[in-house]
Amino acid sequence: MTSALRSLRRRILTPSDSETELSVRGFHEKDPESRDLLETVGRMFLRGYAFAAECSDIPEAEAKLETLPTRFRGFAYEGAGMGFAVRDGLPFGRHDFVDRFLRGKGEHHVYMIYVGVGWAMARLPRFRWPAVNVTDPLLRWLVLDGYGFHQAYFKTDKYVHQQYQEPNFPWPADGPKWYVQSATDQGIGRAMWFIGGTDPELVATMIDKFPEERRPSLYSGAGLAATYAGGVTEAELQKFADRAGKHLPQVAQASAFAATARVQSGLLVPHTDLATLAFCGVPAIEAHEISQETKPVPPFSGDIPPYEVWRRRLAERFAVTEGSGR
Template sequence: MTNMYRALRRRLLTPAMSETKVSVRGFHEKTPEGTELLETVGRMFLTGYGYAAESRRPLDAEAQLEALPVRFRGFAYEGAAMGFAVRDGLPLGSRRSVAEFLTGRAGSHSYMVYVGVGWALARLPRFRWPAVTANVPDDLLRGLVLDGYGFHQAYFHPDKYVHGQYREPSFPWPADIGQAGIDEIIDQGIGRAMWFVGGADPDYVANLIDKFPKDRHSDLYSGAALAATYAGGVDERELKVFWDRAGEHRAFVAQASAFAATARSRAGLVVPHNELATRVLCGMSVADATDVSLRNQPDGPVGGDVPAYTVWRRRIAEEFRALGQC
């Protein structure tokens, strides 16, 4: 494949950088610094997506991804995963791009890779989904595909999914999980996107969440906490405001913060803000929060309609309750 063809493929497949601008999306703007951070996250995501669209083979994108700043590298891997998943879902795609990508350095970014696959599902027609989901056999991490789908829908369609509080009436994948379990994880993705929609303003985000039906609050607060820890955009006082607003949902706020810490730790991408966030939201360091997360990870199939990912989340939340952190 010629360089010219790959460059053309990148141009045709990659969304415009302007799509990441807060003003274009109509998101809440807290401060210029906060806006710049959230827009940088979006640019890094699309940068990774572009690397995937242009690369000849998935592992060819590694050197470019590894050269990106530590704080934003995970988002670039997420974007690259979306790009490879889209390539797998195209009629002439290889159907093995994501799987090959995970054999390299992306393996340590597997959480973000699975989220990126969820973005791709949101962009591909449903009859093409089997070509993509065949690459996500992990019973535990496939829950993150649903998270990624929810994030995409709330980020690009906030009037419908955030302000309109829309919920998918049915979701065809995975077929062995009940709709209620699917809804919970998609809501986590919606909550994660709400951190961006709300401009990383904890009171604004909490106000958005509190307008939803009460049975959705726990998952939405969890998703927002994951973004608050992984992406940042707030200081210690603001994290404490978010913790206070979460109220009875604090166990899942701590759970999500610990999960974000785990994702950062596995990829070697821990930055000072992550330590600040886990200290406020988990009451412990990134290393200790990661330990809580990993020792509660299911080590095999869990059975039933409840996704393994949900079982994992609940176990982490229960430990934080038992520790008296919530």
């Protein structure tokens, strides 16, 4: 494939670097350090997308991804997940990029890659969605998390300030429709951490404007972002925990998920511990271990998606810990 065609493919359906700047997006700027952090996250995401869009094959992209800084490499894998999903969804070429990516180095970044697939679905025509092969019955709901993040990040007024909900969402075709909004809201809440510029008071205030039934998922998403991306002090984390109130178990659940995503990929950094100690009462490694203890194992049964079963088990585990005075 010519370099010109690869460059064209890179530009298809993806934002420019400037669109990740908080001033361009109209997002809150808490302070220069947080602004730089969030904008670096955006640039690393797009760098990962570019690696996937332009590579001749997956090992080429993997080699480049592995050179990126530890703190931001997971975001680049998320961007690469989007890039390979876009390639799967295009009407020419092969359609197994995501599957092969997940069987290589992407195996350790599965959470981030599935979220990246959700970004791709937000930009691909819906009739191309079946070409994006996402089959894991446990983790596939992360795709809707990624979709929700994309919509809130790029259509903030509609999805955050107007609190828009997707009517009759067509994916997954065989999944319970009642869970779609909750999974999407987890991504919207995660985006709100960026929209609020990592300001815990502002993020909580935005969430509290939503109907009560949507707040648990929104707080969960914001808690995941606070743990994985960071950008806050210990005092600010505690402030967000206090504002979460009765939704703190959902914040703790998501914080443990973020710890798992970093531990399993070998990308654990100090701010992860800072967040899990504030939200879960334990260091990141222990939060990850609790997450694995509560993880459902196949065969799955029942009307509740196994991903939600996992989230509820984990939230209940931390709710009990909180009640015992951790």
